[in-house]
Amino acid sequence: MADTEIKKGLAGVVVDHTAISKVNAETNSLLYRGYPVQDLAEKCSFEEVAYLLWYGELPDPWQLAALKVQERSRRTLDPAVRAAIESLPTSAHPMDVCRTAASVLGARHGLAEDSSPQANITKAIDLWAAMPAVVAYDQRRRRGLDIVEPRDDLGYSANFLWMTFGEDPVDEVVEAFNVSMILYAEHSFNASTFTARVVTSTLSDLHSAVTAAIGALKGPLHGGANEAVMHTFDEIGIRSDESMDEAAARAKAWMEEALAHKKKIMGFGHRVYKNGDSRVPTMKAALDKMISHYGRPELLGLYNGLESAMDEAKRIKPNLDYPAGPTYHLMGFDTPTFTPIFVASRITGWTAHIMEQPASNSLIRPLSAYDGHEQRSV
Numbered sequence: 001m002a003d004t005e006i007k008k009g010l011a012g013v014v015v016d017h018t019a020i021s022k023v024n025a026e027t028n029s030l031l032y033r034g035y036p037v038q039d040l041a042e043k044c045s046f047e048e049v050a051y052l053l054w055y056g057e058l059p060d061p062w063q064l065a066a067l068k069v070q071e072r073s074r075r076t077l078d079p080a081v082r083a084a085i086e087s088l089p090t091s092a093h094p095m096d097v098c099r100t101a102a103s104v105l106g107a108r109h110g111l112a113e114d115s116s117p118q119a120n121i122t123k124a125i126d127l128w129a130a131m132p133a134v135v136a137y138d139q140r141r142r143r144g145l146d147i148v149e150p151r152d153d154l155g156y157s158a159n160f161l162w163m164t165f166g167e168d169p170v171d172e173v174v175e176a177f178n179v180s181m182i183l184y185a186e187h188s189f190n191a192s193t194f195t196a197r198v199v200t201s202t203l204s205d206l207h208s209a210v211t212a213a214i215g216a217l218k219g220p221l222h223g224g225a226n227e228a229v230m231h232t233f234d235e236i237g238i239r240s241d242e243s244m245d246e247a248a249a250r251a252k253a254w255m256e257e258a259l260a261h262k263k264k265i266m267g268f269g270h271r272v273y274k275n276g277d278s279r280v281p282t283m284k285a286a287l288d289k290m291i292s293h294y295g296r297p298e299l300l301g302l303y304n305g306l307e308s309a310m311d312e313a314k315r316i317k318p319n320l321d322y323p324a325g326p327t328y329h330l331m332g333f334d335t336p337t338f339t340p341i342f343v344a345s346r347i348t349g350w351t352a353h354i355m356e357q358p359a360s361n362s363l364i365r366p367l368s369a370y371d372g373h374e375q376r377s378v
């Protein structure tokens with residue numbers, strides 16, 4: 001096998017077809033079922049986009065109403081999931097809490113061993129509907145607060161904020177949150193989606209595939225980067241009394257020092273996009289609105305300082321996690337809760353792939369080039 005060409009990280013390898021989304025690095029574009037993601041973020045609710053990813057078309061008013069009825073009926077935290085969360089230390093990472101909750105919900109689902117298309121769409125909607133309660137309750141219990149019950153007069157994004165903070169959500173904040181949920185929903189064969197497809201290819205069940213995908217998303221090279229961005233901001237120091245320019249200058253100095261030490265800066269770079277992430281301009285616009293809504297220009301200073309220093313030094317552009325991290329921070333989410341929000345969104349994309357994979361399934365099982373000992377005697 002000495003001459004075998006190894007494609008480390010499967011970089012550049014096309015492993016299957018998909019009709020769910022198209023990432024075009026040359027034109028910096030991302031289509032969900034043919035629609036540009038920035039148009040969906042501007043014109044649609046997250047529920048409409050979830051429907052699009054699952055069914056291939058945007059819903060008509062009746063289809064949307066039916067989806068909302070099912071989603072709203074599944075929002076309450078299952079008592080067994082609550083007990084499982086409470087059995088975990090409050091120091092447990094919220095991604096571990098999400099992963100555990102997905103697993104418990106799977107084992108308790110009435111259709112647990114049924115992987116028919118009808119069972120899978122029911123399980124996908126149920127799991128998507130259940131996740132905000134998990135994320136919200138976990139953040140509240142870490143703050144010593146009681147659970148907030150869901151409200152069925154609110155859409156998915158507004159109810160998510162309601163259950164987390166227990167306050168009537170402000171429209172502008174709901175809008176920015178909705179944009180982030182749409183942008184995070186789907187991104188072709190990224191590491192966690194590929195993980196979900198690998199598990200599905202063994203004919204395992206939907207919840208097992210999502211549980212594995214949550215594990216893959218946790219890593220800082222993938223979804224965990226949105227948290228890591230906030231750690232960078234914290235390390236530089238967020239000073240609310242500082243001007244934008246002062247903050248930018250400190251951020252620039254921090255970046256130069258970090259790059260001189262060959263540090264990887266989270267929230268920058270992408271395996272596929274090499275000239276900028278198609279989702280960043282839309283998320284940056286949402287961040288800008290939140291910065292002015294909360295009156296926090298110094299955060300924009302840090303943001304701009306890091307971005308321009310990275311561009312000057314290495315021409316590496318920010319990815320979606322870069323504007324998403326500070327947006328969630330401004331909304332009041334704890335930093336370790338950022339990636340679980342991504343989970344609630346990406347469940348839509350993962351489960352769309354979990355339902356697409358069986359249509360032309362082949363067990364995903366690559367080869368390896370052995371470079372250990374030659375055969376030897378015991």
Ligand code: COA
Nearest residue numbers: 220221222225263264265266267268269270271316319321
């Ligand atoms: N900070 C500093 N340097 C970076 C970088 C970053 N965030 N991303 C890439 N680079 C540099 C690498 O050091 C490497 O430089 P070199 O050729 O001098 O060694 C070059 O750019 C290529 O990087 P590489 O890691 O091989 O690219 P990749 O396609 O394998 O990696 C990521 C893509 C996403 C893993 C990588 O950009 C990264 O680690 N980013 C930070 C994590 C992150 O934000 N992840 C979320 C992705 S949506």
